[in-house]
Amino acid sequence: MSLKPILHTTAAAAFGLLLSACTPTDPFSETSEALASGVLLPAYSHWAEANQRMAASGKAFCSDSQSLDDARQAFIEAQLAWAELQPLLVGPMGEGNRAWQVQFWPDKKNLVGRQVTALLKNKPDLTRADLENASVVVQGLSAYEYILYDQAVDLSDTSTKSRYCPLLQAIGEHQQQLGADILQAWQSKDGMLAQLSNFPNERYAESAEAIADVLRVQVTALDGLKKKLGAPLGRQTKGYPQPFQAEAWRSDATLDSLDAAIAGAQQLWQGQPDKGLKHLVPDDQAELASRIEAAYATTRQHLAGLDQPFSVLLADEAGRQQLDTLYRNIDTLHRLHQNELAKALGVQIGFNAHDGD
Template sequence: MKREQTLAIGLLSLLLSACDDPASQQIGVISTSDAQQEQVTRDLAQDVIRALHLRWQEQTGVMTKSVEDFCAGLSSLKDARFGFSQAADAWSFLQPVLIGPLAEHNLAWRVQFWPDKKNLVGRQVEQLLKKNPAPDVATLEKSSVVIQGLSAAEYILFDPSIDLAERATQSRYCPLLQSIAQNQQNLAGSVLAQLDAKDGLLTAFAAFPNERYADPMEAISELMRVNVTALDSLKKKLGTPLGRLNKGNLQPMQAEFWRSDLGLASISATLSASLALWQGNTHLGLRDLLKGSEHEALIPRIDAAFADVKQDLGAGGLGNALKDEAGRAQLNKLYDSLNRLHRLHQQELVTALGIQLGFNASDGD
């Protein structure tokens, strides 16, 4: 009888321990696999998702300061353009992790309007300035998303029809440019605060089950869907100006960030973020979920695919590369390596992880 009481007390202690563990949230002991999945979600949430949102918030601040200094005559147009490039780069890094507030509230359009096939950005910027020469942030927030974000700032800073070296031109465009930069900084700060909130995405990635996800693989599945879509988008961003998606017709003005010629830099940033999801930043990544499994042979193949894309990216801008045969040949090589990387994720990695992407998650060619 004493032995049975001891066993009962031991079992009760075990059950109570499991119930008290916020990482488990279930009766019983988590299997090693479940524990690893949960650790991966926690690591990716902090080391990648939050880190990239923080980077975005910081770089929109850099853009705001650079624009304010330029409009006050304290710095050069080159400095203002550099500030823009930093914010654009940080936004491109976010593409594989567009979950949480940016996705749930459809906020991405407020950051970037692309593709812009009919030059809506340029036309709406000019229309707004005719009606309101000095729109403030509050006015901008009530205006079309077309002119709230990076696309409108790029038009002002880089369009060849706008000579910001002229003081009169600066006076015309600076109020809107400053409001756009401040609007972006406010938006980035708000999104980061929502991520960090008690009921925010980061909390949902830390312990399961919760109101968002039943288990860690459900969270990983959503992240993978966004990541695969981002990789597919890279093919469109390169393939459209290159003519791969339109019967060989070059369309350089349909490239992302064509005015600033940051198209390849944007691809590089998005690729780096996708790589961080794969291998982890300072801790675990999706790669670790395959170790010791029957799918472990997929690891070096995806590693090699990332390395191939990085090598094929090279240096320089997309605009210049489109102008000559050698440049276009290199871009075609890059497109093919991007396609291989996308396919490995879309078909083989999701299968290995037991994920169903769904019909609309990615529709690559």
């Protein structure tokens, strides 16, 4: 038997390995793919699962097989999953009005309470279709929170519970469907997971565009967190606190929501495992990476050290000083990403939805 075919095959394989070893890897493509599979997709899956649990909880509560405390806990889990997702709104969830369907904020004129009341007055036998045709103000977590927590809604009263339960269940189903649809858009052929992993594609001509998109979303979210903290602190109202402009004020999940959102942004920076935006910082700018690391650690530690609810801190001068320190910490994080990290990665940030606030 001749050894030539075997030798040719072996040589070809060795040559192929040599070529692959010599071919430089694209760190932007590598990082984009790692973030898509290790951070972004798991966060969307977690959010969709939390929505599913909240929908099941709403049905159980309304059938008297679950307590109000348990229903509230399911809401909190969905709220925090959504908060963590906010710095990760790359792709379909960041387009159109989908984010408004999840949470209406800021609610400066109590539109949530007024529109929930008006909707149930006009649709006493409300159906899922009625909710789908209604305003985004009543389709999401803000309205769900209103029903479960607002003092105007006494769910211990049987008639009140029966009046609000159709809406509670419809919101849960709407959120469950939205989460499932977005997750499907991520996992489908040529969906977001594929678009962040293989280049070029219809969304990104090259991997650098994908990384730029991820960083812009992260920067916009960090800027938005400053507004979510600054608005109730009164930074836009000459120092007069505005407690009803806090995110999730009825459930007092404000601080936990801030922490979850910062954790989401930190995941983009760190990566999973260790292949985040940090991986792209040039070696000669290691000092910048250290400052960003320290800024995340300082912010998370300060949040962990706040041992009173947001509403209590906001009502007290010493508490407001602690919240103002937190604001400055988030501002530092935002500026490090918007200015220095963007420059280091060659990304033009441009304007965002929060500019001018």
